[in-house]
Amino acid sequence: MRRTAGGERLFRFKRWWRSEKGGVSMYLMMILLPLLLFLGLLIDVLRWKTADQEAELAVKAGVRSVMSAYSKNLQAYGLYAIETGTVDANGEFAKTVSDNLSDSAGADRFVWMRQELVPGTAKVTPIYPLSNHQTMRQQILEEMKYRAPLNFALEIVDKFQKNGVAAAMGDASRFGERASKVEALIGERDKKMNEAWQEFAAIKQKSADITPFYQTQLRDLNELSARIGVHTLEDTRLALQQAKAQATALQNQIRSIDGSINSLAQAGAGAVQAIAQLAQSRAELASQYQIAMQTVTQYEELIANFVRYGELLLVLQGKTALDQDELHTKLIRFQQAFKQTVLANDALNAEMEQIKNGGGGSSTTAKADDVFARVQVIGKQELDQWEADAGGAVAQFSGFHAQMNDGIWFTQQKYANTTAAVEGSKQTLDTAWTRMSPEMNRRSLSQKNIQDAKREQRAKTQAVLDQVRRGIGACSLVSGVDPYESLYHSLQGNPATPGVKGYFQTFMEMNRQQDNLASVPTAPLDNPDQAGLSALKLASGLENVLSTVRDEYYIDDYAVSKFSYRTLGMEKDSYGRIRTSKELSMPEQHPLANQEVEYMIYGAASCAGNYSLAYAEMFAFRLAIGVAEALLAPDANSLAAGSPLLVLLAAVAEGAVQAQQDMALLIQGDSVPVSKKLSSAIALSYKDYLRIFLLLHSKEAALLSRIQALVYVNTGVDLTQTATYLSGSASTAFSFWFMRGVTRLLGNNGFAACGADKARCSLSKTADLRY
Template identity: 35%
Template sequence: MKRFVRSERGAVSVYLILIIVPVFLFQAVLIDFARIKLAEKEAESAVKAATRSVMSSFDTKLQAMGLYGLGISQEKSEEVFRTVFAKNLSGQVSSGAFHYVDTRPIVQGERVTPVYTLASHDIFERQLLEDMKIKAPIEFTLEITDKFRKTGTKAPFQFGSQFSKESAELEKLIDQREKKLDEAWQSSEELYRKTGISHTYYQSRIAELDSLASQIGIQTVDEVRNEIVQVESQLQDVQTSIRDLDMSISAISQAGPGGIAGMQAILQSRQALGTQVQLLSQKLKDLQNLLQLIIKYVALLAVTKLEVQANANEIGLLQQTIEPALRTAKQRNDEIRTKLMGITSRPDSESAANGANDVFQSVPVIGDEYFYKYQTAIASVTALFTAFQEVVDSVQLYTAENTNKANQANDGYWTESQNFNQTQSVLESTRMEQNGAISANKQQQKNKIQTILDQAKQSIGGCSLVSTQSSDDELYDRLQDSGSQSSPKGFYQKYREANAQETGIGSEIAYDLEKSEPVSLKAMDMLEAFNNAAEVMRNELYVNEYALTKFNYRTLALEMDQIGAPKISNERGDPRSHVLANQEVEYLLYGFSSCPANISSAYAEMFSFRLAIRTVEALLDPKKELLNLGSPLLVLLAAAAEGAVVAFQDMTKLVKGEAVELSAKFASPALSLTYKDYLRVFMLIHSNNTKLMARMQALIELETGKDLMQATTYIQGNAASDVKLWFIPQIMKLLDGSGVLGCKVTGNRCQFTSTASVAY
């Protein structure tokens, strides 16, 4: 044994084993590791190929609209993915050949996950932009806006819009001032009427009190009453004496003839007492009449003082009504003066091209002296009536002196009131006559405009020519929920909710042809809106052009090319054949649930735009007689009345598909626009309308029948596969937890998962 241990025979073999085995093990691990990584790359390529194969099955109907969305079901997607993935793995190739790696799919390990759909506004808009960038129809839009600037429309548009705003603002201030002056004058006339009535009334009352006072003298009620008592007592005594004499006469008569001499004496005494009774009775009657006069005087004096106080309160209330109205009128007058100074001080206000601005030179500004004299006169009348009240309150007995004093005070306020009314009525009559003339002229211009508006409303039409009302109603019910409980949610509401937006029907755009003045003013605002919109080119232009390219509108079938032949659509999905005929762009713009509402809104806005342009033309050459009246709004209405006639003629051509020259006065070289061009302008002006995307999606689903909620544009493919380990799986399993392998060892195979994402 000892010799065996110490023997050196076979040492080389052991040494070689100790050297070769680790090298072999290292090589085995390295080979399997390389195979795993190669299999992993192969699986990644297979997953990408499978994912791309799934996405190649796009919907052809959506493609006709320039959109790409998955056109197969989820089950079909996973089947295609599974098949392509398996066929791209080396383990699925014929087993007769040698394969360095034998990657095989793991059953039930494949999964296709939809991530984004065309229902998302971000995704939807991105595809629209890509489509329009390729086809480049936006150049026409850029050309139009560029022409607007080059033809010199910006300055006239800005002038028209600015003139309209300033006219409306000034008119509002003027109306407020004149309204307050009318209120003040109405109360002033009431003050004049009351002072006139009061003067006549108190003149008579003072005379009555003076007459009573002259009859009464200086006696008082108590004195007269005491004297009446004394007279009544005397009268009673005399009457008692008469009764005693009557009894004596009766006794003498019974005594016989002997008492005749005594009888005569008694009769004389009784006669004297009778005369005294008559005198006392007359005196008593006079005293009683005097007492009634005194009572009447006292009562009349008290009533007069109360009446004067009540009249003074009424006059004071009128003053409290007049003065605030005058203060407000003066404030508005000051604002008018300030605004006019700002307008007339601008350099462009002297431009000959902007002739309508001359009207601002004639706007009436009332001097401060007018208000000062007005308020002073009213205060003076009130103060003089208060002085009259004080005189009446101080007088107890209307002597000649007091009567004269009261009459002078009564005449004082009435004289002041007469002088004020005589002077002020001339000013107010002139002012109101001018206002009346301006108002009548305004109404005349409004009536002219209204006549054209009524004709325009009768000429809107459009819907009866393209489809029946009942079929349109059914289509709009599918587009937008009509509001009934039995109808399902409309496509529009669905896409609004999918993008976390409110689902209100219609838009913030509202144009009508109802009232002449609002239509005229709002039409001028469109010029400023266009100028602002034309300054900036944004992605909204691409979206707008997509709408005008993929969808139909009222005059699509009426448009002619340069040789007079009907224009042909180059789109795969011809908009002329859409189920919602000749009204889709109008719906996109306004979003109402009926053809008449959308068509009439487009007509009204187009008419307003043409009205604004024609009004500016008239403003550049206004009627001189109107400028002198000093009413900017009247000048604007007169220009609008003139422009409305031409604008209506323009609309007749536009709805027939003809082009209309923008303006012959300020657009040089000439630029002609069609109905479609104006829709393009309106979409440019209203480019911030957040409801446009949902309406487009709703129209696409209505036309194609494809639910964009299911039209996937981005998917993620996941698949599992494994590869056989050639050498020592146990050693590879030791490396499994280290993360170096990138797979999981199960038996003699290593499993791993691959992921790929693809989007249109």
């Protein structure tokens, strides 16, 4: 049976396998050869890992070496950065990396792994300059994180919070705001009430003017009515006609008798008897004629009374219509003014009720309960009665007008009713006037006295404010020239050259910040009312600022510690020795002498401007404390007046005098007690108040830009050419000993690429470090 080719090969292999010649050698070769291959591969892999670690450490060492060349000038301010324009960062980095590689050991020495720097691959990239706000902020926080909390806790929090000064000023501020609001409501109520009172007085005056007229005319009308009695005009006219006809007939008869007598007289003595009879008849007729003429006269007078009655009634009806319209117009004006009075009074009463129920803020300062309890309030019932009286009086006159136009004959009863309506209207107004005029006069006099007292207190305060404005602190000038003008031009820019920006504006724009920040609020020194309220509002912010610890504290304390201010070199310790700054930045030697912190807060373009703003605000702060102290025991006369604003103005006048005295000490470097009544044992200096103002006016973008600008001026270091973060990268190379192809294949697939060079393996490393 023939074997196939495949079967033949299988047969030969089985025969060789069963043979024992050379079996051990083959076995050893099969075992050792893979082992040797594996050991060679393992050695190259270990050398590759060693090279990788060595390259990484060398690159990190190179970056650290470059970063060790930080600016000594900036280090004095607690800032760490290299000046990229003065340091050969790439050269130093390449040298350090090369020195830390195994190739530096020399060619005559055996080394486990010889690695060298690939020429031209060492490079350092500096980023995050100190001109960046976030970078600057982070470095300041690092510098101050161990110092600022202690300083602020001891210098600010303990001196204000734990002694109740901050709370007292907050209470005083809330009292001032509430007092101003209540005073405005009182003024509005009194104004509207005076307007309503004037309209009411117009109604009363009108009633007083017309009542005597109507009393007289109604009396005359009643008399005419009594004369007319029960007669009617038609009956009277008919009776008059009949009486006149009778008188005419009698007169004709008398004339006829007179003619007969004249005829008989011509007849002679024989007609005497007849004449005598006719004369007797004539006498009787004459007597009847006289009676008839009297009757005519009576009826004519009665007709005249009818005429006068009608004329007088028409006059009264016309006048009552006009007077009623005028009274209604006056009543409408009164009601409109009265409505405004009610609204103003309700607003005041609601505010007072809120204060009474505890909604008006703390009453620990100024004995607020006593002050507001003395405010005169007007009850709704009193106002309702006043409106009812005015409306009732006009309604009574309207009833009188209706009676005069009802067409009913004027009788004695109607006379009594109409007279009662007219006089009742006037009596109602007189009663209301009598009831209210004493209170209105008292209120008017009280308002006058309060206004006079306010003017007096304002005059006292204004006198102090004028002295403060005239004596406000300023820098001394030599020959009228500001020695710091050029420095401020560098910081803020020169107005004469608008195109040239100052350092401050440059840093603001570089950090994408707008230079349109609101100005620092200060207390106006030309208005006593605004000065007191603004000072209290300014100081009250301290109560909330101190409630939590914030990063701004660190930056603020950094500013006060590293830079100069007005009283630097003037302050004394408890032994009377001048305090000197221990800061490495040596603030007493800065070009912008004794004014840097003020510039950081206010940003004025002159020493005088920054000093003046600091002085004014410090005065306002001391004024607020003085007001808070004065309100603890308000002036008795002001308290009795029932005007919260007057109490406040009196406290402002007292606080202004004390604040002026305190300022004279503060600008000399002395410390003054935080509060003589609340915390006399704790004193603050000019520097401490600058800390407070930095807290109150926290504008981080502007503050950081001004710090950067001042560092630039003081050190000459361009912060835009600095770096606080370095990224270094380099490539190294080494050769494999054994299985280069296999190792490279493993490296490319499982570890790290070795590059295109088949003879050597290149490693690229990057290290990032920051200060």
